[in-house]
Amino acid sequence: MSAVPAHAGEHAMLERVYIWELPVRLAHWLLFFSIVTLAVTGFYIGHPFISAPGPASAHFIMGRMRSVHLYASIVFTLAALVRVYWAFAGNRYARWSQLLPVSLERWRSFRQAFLFYTFLSRQSVDYLGHNALAGLTYAGIFAVYFVMMATGFALYTVYAPPGSPMQWFGWLIPLFHGLPIARLIHHIGMWVILVFAVAHVYFPVLYALVERNGVFDSIFSGYKFKEPGSRE
């Protein structure tokens, strides 16, 4: 990358910093695999595009899709809960204050990040953890996750066997004004997450390529490279 020769020369001075602890990375990848599984099976459940020929007894397509969806939803729920727990128990980069712009300083950086990403400013925001805009986006996507859990659990109560603890989530149904609307919200939520996913893959890949700060690798290894100017 000849465009950033000065940058490359500074690599010797970069400090290797442990940012993402194991629970953060584990939760991230469990969420990744469960979301892919949930999206594929969920799309089929919402819009069954394969039709099985012959006698019903020879097939179990929807049945299998639903079972996989239900098991994946357990993984998804637990992974999201682990990440939320770690927002209170983890290191400074994992904490809730990194996700919500609670301080004035983060509000300013929020504005700066927005201007930078929209090409309105050339001044980048170089954070070791999340920048304020990214943090708030993650907070937002977790809100969507919890909406997905709430609608999903509400939908499941109809199938939960009598006496199952999952029946307890029935109180959520009136909140959505009935199951069809819960289903609609659940379906819209999938697309919100997929749209987020596209942007979420793009930004780290791009900035890993042009900044070479290890932001993309960090979710595998946990380490990032600290530049002299970056904030924690």
Next chain:
Amino acid sequence: MAHTRLMRELQRQGVSRREFLTFCASMATVLGLPEGSAAAIAKAVENEKRPILVWLEFQDCAGNTESFLRASHPTVADLVLDTISLNYHETLMAAAGAQAEGVLDETVKQNKGNYIALVEGSIPGDADSGYCCIGGRSALDIAREVCGNAAATIAVGTCATFGGIPAARPNPTRALSVADAVPGVRNLINMSACPANAENITALIVYYLTLKQWPPLDRYRRPLFAYGKSIHDGCERRAHFDAGQYVESWGDEAHRHGHCLYKMGCKGPATSQNCPNVGWNEHTNWPIGCGHPCIGCAEPNFWDVMTPFYQKLPDVAGVNTDRWLDTVGVGLTGAVAAGVVVHGIGEVMRRGRGRLVVEEKPAAGKGTGEQAGAKK
């Protein structure tokens, strides 16, 4: 044994004791009672003192009355219910006007706390709105007096249970369910569905006669024996759902083979009732059995949330989400993907024009609250 009043009446109608016992056994089945309970039911139905019932009709179509009477040849259930002391029922009683109202008044006063009120239809929320007045009194007034003094109230049909069609948007009469119109009503049992299944109403009364108590209820105060399971879970077409065999259009090959109606907007997956097991019109058939998707009539706000009946998902602001949601989703995801490609090109170009300004380390910026509070 065969000389009770009920048995004499049954014999007069040409109903044998065998048929009567078959009825008791079928009731035990509907209620999910154990083997041998048919005998207990037969004993209770023959010998117990009949509870006094009053049947109120408010904003309704008398569909539940029709269902209750089944509008067909007399059956054992009709006779059993006939022998119940039904003191007041506008559609059925011969009396009218002041005479009829007098009967209601008398029943309520003389049997205070001892009768059962059945309510059909929703109740306008404003007592002086002028909607639904009987004998010069508002429905709200009557419901509060009659249900308030009853030993138990059975809301029959979706209108009485959840407000039903009169309460659908825009709800011009501010229609309420019995539970909302009579706060704190005692022993309320909801029998939703449009209309409520006569089999279930009969079973509920038989349960009460036999066990002297009301059956276990779900979160909407509906008996679990009738509403404890989704229609989808009991559906005879469920195997086709699980296999992945769906009707795509009316009268297609799959429809003729009796495949699942899920893609035609069936609301069975969102609706709890025992229709697949009990059926309608003396077990003749039921909607899904004859190729029509369930419309979810037993659920709250069904007219608002289960519509359009022939789509999987509800409309939003007149937009058919069933048809367009995934198209919009794919389009939006594609647009964002295209957007990031453009953004990526822009980013590479701007970096090509020279090193970016990396934000200066703020002198005092490092010790702000977020970091001070952070655990190392």
